[in-house]
Amino acid sequence: MGVKTNILFFCLFINALCTSGKGQHSFVKEAKNGQWRKSKYDFIIVGGGTAGCSLAATLSQKMSVLLLERGGSPLGNGNISYSMENFEANLFDFDSDRSPTQIFISEDGVINARARVLGGGTCLNAGFYTRASSSEVRAMGLEAGLVEQSYRWVESIVAHRPPTNEWQDAVAKGLLEAGVSPYNGFTYDHIPGTKLGGTIFNGTGHRSTAADILVQRGNPRKLTVLLYATVQRLLFSTKDKTRPKVRGVVFKDADGAEQQVFLKGDKSEVIISAGALGSPQLLMLSGIGPAKELKSMGIQVIMDQPAVGKGMADNPMNTIFVPFTTPVPVSLIQVVGITKFGSYIETCSGFRLYETGTTKKDGIILQKVKGPLSKGHLRLDNSTNAEDNPMVKFNYYDHPMDLQSCVKGIRTIQKIIGSRPVKKFIPPSISLNKIMNSSFYAPINLTPKSTEGWGSLEQFCKDTVTTIWHYHGGCQMGSVVDREYRLFGANGVRVIDGSTFLFSPGTNPQATVMMLGRYMGVRILREKLGPSAGV
Ligand SMILES: Cc1cc2nc3c(=O)[nH]c(=O)nc-3n(C[C@H](O)[C@H](O)[C@H](O)COP(=O)(O)OP(=O)(O)OC[C@H]3O[C@@H](n4cnc5c(N)ncnc54)[C@H](O)[C@@H]3O)c2cc1C
Missing domain, CATH: 3.50.50.60 (FAD/NAD(P)-binding domain)
Structure with a gap:
């Protein structure tokens, strides 16, 4: 897999870019003509x-x-x-x-x-x-x-309450079923449990x-x-x-x-x-x-x-790609699970993440390691x-505690995928093992992968690390x-x-x-x- 292909794949799920609609401002100029020299x-x-x-x-x-x-x-x-x-x-x-x-x-x-x-x-x-x-x-x-x-x-000036989305709601419920509780509702505050956070995208x-x-x-x-x-x-x-x-x-x-x-x-x-x-x-x-x-x-x-x-x-990020039965609208990060074991769990939807040859839009559930150490x-x-x-x-996962946080984070994501509210989005023919394998082999980084596949969640964390x-x-x-x-x-x-x-x-x-x-x-x-x- 060439660097360019990896970068293109990477770009399919980076959440970018700026917008516009506003005019220029007198104090914002290109650095030309040396106006600054006198000042x-x-x-x-x-x-x-x-x-x-x-x-x-x-x-x-x-x-x-x-x-x-x-x-x-x-x-x-x-x-x-x-x-x-x-x-x-x-x-x-x-x-x-x-x-x-x-x-x-x-x-x-x-x-x-x-x-x-x-x-x-x-x-x-x-x-x-x-x-x-x-x-x-x-x-x-x-x-x-x-x-x-x-x-x-x-x-x-910049923060808003995000609109809700059926996928984000389901993951919030899945987080609670997986034990990332209590539900703290909409808040900008950082408190253990599951919450709906703010966004810089307006209504x-x-x-x-x-x-x-x-x-x-x-x-x-x-x-x-x-x-x-x-x-x-x-x-x-x-x-x-x-x-x-x-x-x-x-x-x-x-x-x-x-x-x-x-x-x-x-x-x-x-x-x-x-x-x-x-x-x-x-x-x-x-x-x-x-x-x-x-x-x-x-x-x-x-x-x-x-x-x-x-x-x-x-902070290392590991991503599980979730295939949907029917397309789900685009959402960037809105719901977050703040666990007590140093892993934060977030989700996005509506991106074409699998190389399935279809135009179907899938989702991701990711874990981020706190710190890191x-x-x-x-x-x-x-x-x-x-x-x-x-x-x-x-030096991702150099510290053993970072790796342990990831392992626990991935286990929690597996529980979320198996939870009732989330399961209904996923085609019944696709097993958790298949989802894990597809996520493991997705071309998301240039790090060497174990030729044996992912024998353990530790290996999964190391080999699928992204940013x-x-x-x-x-x-x-x-x-x-x-x-x-x-x-x-x-x-x-x-x-x-x-x-x-x-x-x-x-x-x-x-x-x-x-x-x-x-x-x-x-x-x-x-x-x-x-x-x-x-x-
Ligand atoms: C793809 C992506 C997704 C992210 N998602 C989130 C998210 O959802 N929520 C969240 O909280 N955070 C997110 N982050 C992280 C967050 O945006 C960054 O942590 C934060 O913007 C860093 O701010 P900063 O001021 O340190 O650096 P920056 O915002 O990068 O500012 C540095 C500026 O310095 C300029 N600069 C650099 N060198 C020079 C130079 N020599 N001369 C003149 N100018 C120079 C650069 O052009 C840049 O504009 C994301 C970041 C990225 C890239």
């Missing part, structure tokens, strides 16, 4: 993604912000569909260096995707919206009151994204957003040999020409929000990372920081070009950034996005990533302007 900024934010958009919108209330995003805008782009049903038209659009999806394949052999578009992952993702648990919020060292306010702020199936937060809440008088602006490296002053101070950034503009842009004053900052792959990569390209590795690539070392690129993790690393892939993917290895795209780490809190997300050992740099996470929060992370952008925006304004900053 200096209080903040330069690298990456207009899930965290970067809510952060920029908040900081721009009081201070000047330049947001540099390497991708284009989803707003007013008729080629990008925001509809759940319609996403397949864009799924194959990853060949161009301007398409919103950038495919990467980790060293584990798992095909993965990262965003390259204003709004970041919220333009590609399955839309499920759900908060972190209160213990996770505490573990992140965040202040509960401001977290609550920040989630609400985000929710007022008519139209996607809201972090770019909506930016255009609805950004202050046009203080905000400049440049598209197709790929930051290559940060610029440091090393007058103080012991503590580099950031001055600005170098980026490639929309015509591919190298440009520089500078901060205003001593209190100004560069904030990196380039995601779990982009942020550690950019620090390394700027000379901050493991010195030996950087020197071997000819990068001038500004600060030896071995922790950059470490602690990379991707298995960790990997990221390094530059012999390239000093920020547009190239770095090399990343996640749920919740990868994180690389600039982790405690080793690369402090509790205020400031880069250790340097002045004027923070990292605010999923790269700082020690675990993936909630069942799915986007709510917490958007919340974090808002939360840190408020804290930084209070730090710079005093507690009465007025946000």
Whole structure:
């Protein structure tokens, strides 16, 4: 099976892409004509993604912000569909260096995707919206009151209650029969049991994204957003040999020409929000990372920081493909089972997942491992070009507890498939064993499969591992950034996005990533302007 075929198959069930219908905004422009040269900024934010958009919108209330995003805008782009049903038209659009999806394949052999578009992952993702648990919020060292306010702020713009769907309802009942109880109804909260979570798709199936937060809440008088602006490296002053101070950034503009842009004053900052792959990569390209590795690539070392690129993790996902007797409408993730053994169970319907030669639309039930405990690393892939993917290895199922969570998760899915509400969707001639075999042999990854087939659920978990795209780490809190997300050992740099996470929060992370952008925006304004900053 060629890489291309695997990628195409992978794309049949990635839940993408952005929509449109809205016009352009005066402060969102392509990076052309050097308008930025005359200006200096209080903040330069690298990456207009899930965290970067809510952060920029908040900081721009009081201070000047330049947001540099390497991708284009989803707003007013008729080629990008925001509809759940319609996403397949864009799924194959990853060949161009301007398409919103950038495919990467980790060293584990798992095909993965990262965003390259204003709004970041919220333009590609399955839309499920759900908060972190209160213990996770505490573990992140965040202040509960401001977290609550920040989630609400985000929710007022992008979160919705999903419409119900007969398949999702059946899986919810199946989860309860399988013991994932109680039923907690519709809630954004992360509580053990089965629930209906939120979504960024509204009642008519139209996607809201972090770019909506930016255009609805950004202050046009203080905000400049440049598209197709790929930051290559940060610029440091090393007058103080012991503590580099950031001055600005170098980026490639929309015509591919190298440009520089500078901060205003001593209190100004560069904030990196380039995601779990982009942020550690950019620090390394700027000379901050493991010195030996950087020197071997000819990068001038500004600060030896071995922790950059470490602690990379991707929650393993294993999928059971469920054939339907009759077609079921498209639904992305709505119902989730939060088990007590570290596995989250979710479902989608209406995709053509089996190579059956029919146009029948099937479903999937998946399990995601919480955490995870298995960790990997990221390094530059012999390239000093920020547009190239770095090399990343996640070491899925390296930790035995991750594997045990998966085994229990798959057992629970088997019970769900055997439950009365779910069984009625499946042709009686198709046995559980057949479903497991088809799922085992589906061409979903490039990892070697046991030639003996799946003798055990442990083998099934290892050989069918894919991604749920919740990868994180690389600039982790405690080793690369402090509790205020400031880069250790340097002045004027923070990292605010999923790269700082020690675990993936909630069942799915986007709510917490958007919340974090808002939360840190408020804290930084209070730090710079005093507690009465007025946000
Ligand atoms: C297919 C898919 C499905 C998912 N499904 C869900 C789901 O249903 N629910 C959920 O909660 N989560 C989901 N996620 C995960 C969630 O979307 C991500 O965890 C989240 O978006 C990460 O946010 P971030 O801010 O860390 O990074 P991103 O949103 O990726 O933002 C990083 C931004 O930085 C830009 N950038 C990178 N490098 C540079 C550079 N050098 N210069 C300028 N710009 C740069 C990128 O273009 C991007 O816009 C999914 C993700 C994917 C990809």
